[in-house]
Amino acid sequence: MGIIRLKNRVSVAAVSSVCGRSEYDGRFSDRYDEHSDDDTFEQKTFERAEEEMMRRCFGHALRKGRFAPSDIDAVFAGDLMNQCTASSYAFSDSGIQYFGLFGACSTMAEAVMLAALTVGGGYFRRAAATACSHFCTAERQFRTPVEYGGQRTPTAQWTVTGAGCAVIDTGNSGMYIKEVLPGITVDRKVTDAANMGAAMAPAAADTLTRYFKESGKSPGDFDVILSGDLGYEGRTITTELLFQKGIELGDNYLDCGELLYKKEQDVHSGGSGCGCSALGLAVYLFERFRKKEIKNALFIGTGALMSPMATAQGHSIPGIAHLVHFSSEV
């Protein structure tokens, strides 16, 4: 158990992203491949909109990488909608071998990890990793329907309407997967579904501590350390938990949940959802590698393994965090 170093070259061949209006109005407008002004993607329900968003996102990844669907041997996909609805339908009748995942908001990292391990192992020539979330489907499912107009607490996060996709193969892209470290489920007894940052932070701290301890590296060895969707609350707790273990995260530590929106957009503690880290990977991390601005980055997908039923029954929310080390060199 521990850090897995990939022996063969495993590369991020292409990324794509599709998002909703709020995300388009955020900090990275020009970097999304497509957006929907009313978050519906011309569908009758938000559930269908989420599915359509993921389907289009995959289409953009194929287009940008100049791949045919038959060039993709497998897709690893997941979302938040009971039960992985968007993913199941988005790839229905696509003719592509399909692995459904549930890692809550950590799904993108889980998918990239499994795509990297299977491509690196020579099982697939090329695999896609994709994840998505939609504000309206997630609010209805996990909290209250949007129409209810409930007041949001300061620790609440804003579920990102977005889908991200990364195509993984053994090519020569300038962004390689060097190492992965799968997460361990950690439950610190947070029961507030409006404070997922606190539920996920102990898991993020656990994975990062294990990584630095085993690798002998320190946060300063990386240009960027990017967590998935801890938001302001979770990032602060994670920084504190690591500080207690003697690990100091500096200015290079960022969180996708804080990165995607402008301050005046009032998303409270930051973005969240499977789409959050999926977009962060596509529009921020990949872009910086592409522009040769960074050489080494840690990507930590964080997930609050929430269940509406468990929340209704008063149970706490376990967290998980999967780590992927990207590098500009093989």
Added chain:
Amino acid sequence: MGIIRLKNRVSVAAVSSVCGRSEYDGRFSDRYDEHSDDDTFEQKTFERAEEEMMRRCFGHALRKGRFAPSDIDAVFAGDLMNQCTASSYAFSDSGIQYFGLFGACSTMAEAVMLAALTVGGGYFRRAAATACSHFCTAERQFRTPVEYGGQRTPTAQWTVTGAGCAVIDTGNSGMYIKEVLPGITVDRKVTDAANMGAAMAPAAADTLTRYFKESGKSPGDFDVILSGDLGYEGRTITTELLFQKGIELGDNYLDCGELLYKKEQDVHSGGSGCGCSALGLAVYLFERFRKKEIKNALFIGTGALMSPMATAQGHSIPGIAHLVHFSSEV
């Protein structure tokens, strides 16, 4: 894309199974490691009972294989409860690296497949694959609460209350994973949540057709061909679909959904749920390899990628089927 032949020795080191009362009253009473007479496993809710069942099942697998938790590098787990609740909680604070999966009733095959690929690739020394379902949590979630007492249709299946676990490593057990073939999502527009056999059969037929076509083998080359939970309805459709392609399934073709219960138990079209194929693998397939009664078997985990929301919105149910080829020889 297609059949993946494992290059290194990958073996089923140990299996375990825990079940409810109906399953214990079924055909394999003496083979389960544990059962609960009232399906509660001494928990206050059926949701907690399902989680406890999976936890105990994993404990039995460790005991039977004489493993410590630290001997297991990763667990691949999933269930039907929105959202993979039993699995997330069962392995919470277990200290074991965790991959959450959602393959509906095909989850056990998906988990075995990913465990085999990652162990075979040298990434993990040993991984566990596990899946579970509970009649009462599934009925409440996908159809109507049990207390409602709704009349069941003849095509309806009975969600198995059970958890199965298989520990995969590179040892010498006499039951090896030779090949895997990941499933493709197939949607033939079945909208009846009480006829999952019909929704899954086209996916099972697709995977089996691809397997026989690519391998050049025929059904007669296997001692057992065991599908997950097609039940009477789905097995009949699958047999017919394959017959139309010139592939004749014989008496060696069985389905876990038909295998687990006695005829007089009145489970209509047969068992279903993640637990169905998980139990079938543990109490039937593994047992027959252990007794050296069979040498080659195909295990096809079938899943109806159902979503309560999609069903409520009138959408069809996509199916998927993952194939694992077990052999007594490496």
